[in-house]
Amino acid sequence: MEMRKVLCNVMEDLMNKNDNIIFMDADLAEANGTMPLRKVFPERAFDVGISEANMASMAAGMSAYGMNPYICTFTAFSSRRICDQIAISMAYAKQNVKIIATDAGIASELNGGTHMSFEDIAVLRSIPGVTIIDVVDEFQLKEVLYKTVDYKGVVYIRIPRKDVPKVHDEEYEFNLFKADVIKEGKDITIFATGLMTNTAVEAGKLLENEGIDCEIISVPTIKPIDKETIVKSLNKTKKAVTIENHNVIGGLYSAIAEVSCAECPSHIISLGVKDHFGEVGSIKFLSEKYGMTANDIVDTCKSMLK
The missing domain is CATH 3.40.50.970 (Thiamin diphosphate (ThDP)-binding fold, Pyr/PP domains)
Incomplete structure (x- = not known):
């Protein structure tokens, strides 16, 4: 729907x-x-x-x-x-x-x-x-x-206004103050929010096929952010990629990095819009242009794990 x-x-x-x-x-x-x-x-x-x-x-x-x-x-x-x-x-x-x-x-x-x-x-x-x-x-x-x-x-x-891929099901329960651990893993964490969460799930499956065990955390509430879940994951993996349908300045990446700097310094790379204005195009076209696809996440994770 x-x-x-x-x-x-x-x-x-x-x-x-x-x-x-x-x-x-x-x-x-x-x-x-x-x-x-x-x-x-x-x-x-x-x-x-x-x-x-x-x-x-x-x-x-x-x-x-x-x-x-x-x-x-x-x-x-x-x-x-x-x-x-x-x-x-x-x-x-x-x-x-x-x-x-x-x-x-x-x-x-x-x-x-x-x-x-x-x-x-x-x-x-x-x-x-x-x-x-x-x-x-x-x-x-x-x-x-x-x-x-x-x-x-x-x-x-x-x-978004229109139909989007489903990440959850009818049994899902939202907690305003908690992030959702979509998949537990030990090698690297993918933090995602909004429209990009399904993209992160896709990337997780591709990484799993290559023997990489990533943790996927959906962060719907950007403010106040769930520090506890973020710190717990970063203490385990020490590496993370953030993916967001937003400028990487001031959004999810900034919020995660602020928590990391204060609580558990980690290697974090941001994926999302890199300080650009938007333009006319489909979600597919714009995702590819701004480096926000599942393959972009996979490539970034693999590079960080080398």
């Missing part, structure tokens, strides 16, 4: 259960699949138009009056365009707002560079009180939405 369909279905269920939930779009309800919410909840689901900063301020104001607001737009517009509102109106003011950020990174595909955010995690990691989750698949998205509905603070939920 497409991620936007899961988003709409879960939000409808949550809004049926909680009259305080408000859902706002910024002229992208059709693209994000949330238009049906307006028919079911005409007084609590609405469009503010191409006015993202106003939407963010409205959400902060609604939170101040005890409501539980969600805002939804493309990743580029839910981070850099409303950065000041997130920092001051939401986080500084200690409001409770959920930000649904769609079309994350290369998942933006044909929308191109202006809509392709590779810096959103880095920007928001620097703001106190913002929780950041880079969602892997539809099963995790469902869990994240249910597990964070009553969470206090600003929650930034970063997702």
Whole structure:
């Protein structure tokens, strides 16, 4: 099922259960699949138009009056365009707002560079009180939405819009404060987040065929990051590769490296977008261009183990 369909279905269920939930779009309800919410909840689901900063301020104001607001737009517009509102109106003011950020990174595909955010995690990691989750698949998205509905603070939920490969299944349980050990291993660790988690799993299978026992850890919550799981793995393998659908500056690699430097110095190499703007292209094309494929992970791991 497409991620936007899961988003709409879960939000409808949550809004049926909680009259305080408000859902706002910024002229992208059709693209994000949330238009049906307006028919079911005409007084609590609405469009503010191409006015993202106003939407963010409205959400902060609604939170101040005890409501539980969600805002939804493309990743580029839910981070850099409303950065000041997130920092001051939401986080500084200690409001409770959920930000649904769609079309994350290369998942933006044909929308191109202006809509392709590779810096959103880095920007928001620097703001106190913002929780950041880079969602892997539809099963995790469902869990994240249910597990964070009553969470206090600003929650930034970063997702692709369309169908993505499944990493988890219906039995999956999300823990906001824990990374998921997908596979245990002893030779090298692969840390992955969001869309790149399935790529890491593919790489793990290729490495296994070559006799390399890698540990694969999915890190959906970038902030606050699960230091315990990271340190435990690095103490065992001493080597790691990070893979992310984001600029390697300020995202998963930076977060992992910060933990490593403070707790367990290790050899870590980053894979992801190397300080570039985006461009028009398919996920396959962009993954190859930016060195984010399973083969790139395999080559990097093998090089580190020589």
